[in-house]
Amino acid sequence: MAAIVTVIVGIVGLIVGWFVSGTQNITEKLTEERRSAYLKLLKHADSANDNPKADRTKLQRAAKDAELICSDQMLNSGRIAGLLEAIGSDHWADERARFFKVARYESQRNSYWGRRRRRRDYCSE
Secondary structure (H helix, E strand, O other): HHHHHHHHHHHHHHHHHHHHHHHHHHHHHHHHHHHHHHHHHHHHHHHHHHHHHOOOOOHHHHHHHHHHHOOOOHHHHHHHHHHHHOOOOOOOHHHHHHHHHHHHHHHHHOOOOHHOOOOHHEEEE
């Protein structure tokens, strides 16, 4: 009887370990993709801010890519749209700093379970 319990506990442990490992790999991949999308958006936004006459096709594409991969909080906060609207304006530096702060937070604390425990709305800061 003890051998059966040991086998069952071992199988359950393997299943739970596999699930946790898979979830962690997915979360790490998502974090990597978000970082890349946010960095690309910031680079194109900085370039557009430095040269207002430049073609904004790449900037628009980077913004769409960032919106696709971002969290619901980031999307609902309007940080990406706010960044685009601030290009060439007097409040560019402030809006860029806000976007950077949120993107950094999201890139470092990307776990779904961790976000559920932290109710603070970091996007409105």
